[in-house]
Every structure is written in structure tokens, then in C-alpha cells.
Amino acid sequence: MSELLRPVPGTYPPYFDTYIRRVARGADPLEMLGVRPTALHQLLAGVSEAQATLRYAPGKWSIKQVVLHLADTERIFAYRALRFARADSQELPGFDENRYAEHSGADDRTLASLLTEYAAVRQATLALCQSFTAEQRQRGGTANGQPATVDALLYILAGHEAHHADILAERYLPLITAEA
16 A cells, blocks of 8 residues: 555645644554554553543543544544545535434443444454555545545544543543542
8 A cells, every 4th residue: 555645734624633733744644543452452451440431521521432432433534535535526424523422322331342342443444444545545525514535534533543542641541540
């Protein structure tokens, strides 16, 4: 597979610039995505079921909801990437991440089941994205009223994951340490 091209403004919604900047210059977002399931599993090792339902502030998601949010968002972005790569010109709808989290049932599941699902989604995403040609990855489409290329979606996914891993480490895990 040829190297992914770092997205430039105009090939993705400006809102996602913060995620794209989380992918270091010269880094391969697919490699980043490939190692993240193990890293997330290690980060959350030792977190009990009760601790995995903690929220660092009122109105914020639980650890379990964050893990399922990563899987849900990845599914949606992989679907967008597939549609764009296949030159589908139909505009795709957006989604309400907070509504998804609220209705996910994540807190009623085990953390292990969520991590297993997340890892399975990641394997499917990597298999799909590694099949794309350079030409397919440069194709774009519109989702939620905003244009994006396939390459941009892959960078966004990698940065989105890094963002949430940092939040888990910085805001959630200190609560667990303080609780112990």
C-alpha cells in the first residue's frame, strides 16, 4: 500500500483539524491504528467494572461509553471511507455522538466485551483501508454537510483515538488511582 497523504485544509471539515494535528508528521495513521487496541487494553488493565462506569464530571461519558464511542465512530468513519473510495456521490448524514452514547447500553456490558468489540472493529477497519489504492484514498465525498477525502478520514480516526486515550489517561485514571 502506498503512503497516505497528509490532509490539507479543505480536504476535511475544519472541526477535525485538532485530530489531524495529533498525527505526527511522517507518522502512518494506519500503523497508529494498528497498535492502539493493545495500548488501550494496557491502559485500562486493572480497571474494575464499577470503576469503568465512573465519569470524571457530571454529564461526561463513562470509561465504557468512551470505549464504545471509539468503536461506533470508527464504524461510521470506515463506512464513509468505503462509500467515498467507491466513488459514491451521495451525501451521507452526520450522527449525534452523545445520543449514541446515551443509548448504547455500554454501562450494562463488561469492559472486556467492549474492548473485544473495539478490537474486532479495528481489524475490520484496517483490512478495509489497507485494500484501498492511492487513487481510492484521494477520493472524497460529503458527510454531515462537509467534504472529506478517504485519507483525511483515516488521519481523523487516528487522531480521534489519540485524543480519547489522552482523556482516559489524564481525567479518568487519576480518579481510579485516588479511589484506591
